[in-house]
Amino acid sequence: MDKILEIKNLKKDYKKFSIKNLSLTLDRGYVMGFIGPNGAGKSTTIKLIMNLIRKNSGEIKLFGLDNIKNEREVKERIGFVYDENYYYEELTIDKMKRIIAPFYKNWSEDTFTRYLKDFELDKNQKIKKLSKGMKMKFSLAAALSHKAELIIMDEPTGGLDPVFRREIIDILYSLIQDENKSIFFSTHITTDLDKIADYVTFINKGELVFSKEKDEIAESYSLVKGGLELLNSESKNDFIGIKRNSFGFEALTDKKQELIKKYRDKAIFEKASLEDIMFHTVKGENL
């Protein structure tokens, strides 16, 4: 497979936070959702990929090329969408485009104009006058107008209302029909991934929890519900996170098949959503 993004043993140390030996791979034509709670290290990882911050060690390859040694070449092939607006607010969309376009060899004026029309953006509108959703759409239009092979997005749906979120997801869905394009996007809104993600990478406290195919995750994880009498020092090892309530407990497990045999009709097994997985992993047993 053609590897678009390859991260090996990535480390970045801050005083109170670290990215610890992060490794992941994204192949051409696939969509990877990058999830984790706030402060898990998603934005830091994306900044490291984009060489906005310096890594302590490890390797980041984009299109098989080192992201620092070949910075210009790899960025030519990336469309980057930010978590907030970093364009010059004082400029109009058209003036901002006149700044960005000359940097890209493959900039397509027709594509940009088409996206402006599709997204109902007025090119003479100042960026500061746009709503958050419209700014995100402009950011997407700019990222998609230079024939980028990899779209990297940092929390593109964060802070958007459900209508805009749905629209952004629909735009991404139409994008992935082109099998040459890959998308890597971070979010803590896990439902965003249901429609478009092929792979999900989950990090917590700077550490990789898993990086798997979405379907594989659904098969290996399960929610278990049962009475408190099932919880003892031995059974606790079966669960990733346990939430107790007055009726019993709800827990997450990644040993679904094993536990079905073990508990049979004493417990109920339900499909775990990504949100359930994230919640129980982050909160752990302290519930």
Place this chain on the structure above:
Amino acid sequence: MINLIKKDILISLTKWNTITLIFLFIFYFIILDGISVEKRLILLATIVPFFIMQISFSYDDRNKSIRMIRSLPVRSEEVIYSKYLGLVINFAVISLLLQLILFILSIFGLNIGIISWHKLLLSGVFIMLVTSISFPAYFKLSYSKSRIFNILLYVFVFIILNSFFSGDMDMLYSATKYLDKVNIYLILLVLVTILIYFISSIISINLYKTRDL
């Protein structure tokens, strides 16, 4: 790199910035009424490039746009070189523009004054030396933090520059006598300035690369 320089000029010369700039020119000419036209024009050629660079720095800082710029296909080195080169280009363009305006006015019989090329060159040297201190401060500290330091630096420099041309500072004024025409001293001064400017850009690149955005 040329795209980065064009970007700085484009964001600096928005409608309101241009109006402010014209207003400042008029105000500036009125308050410096007692000073010769040549000195006023030279000071103008010195101030405007700083003004344009400061606007571009403040816009980058206000919008945190350096993150957007760094996601474009440019190397970190190019971001720094564009600022250093941009200042020199701005100065050269403004100097040429002023000379052109004076030349056109003289054709129509309006001889309001002349600017000697060597004094313009000395001003260029001055700008480059000041920038050699000011830019590393910016790339180390970011615009908002380095602003106070740079404002104090510019005020200090323009007081000196004004005294320099007024002849108030005996030692400096005597020094200009050696530099009043193109000679070995002037050439040496220009070469040393270019070297300092280049070293400053290397320092800025190293400071910039170690800064997390």
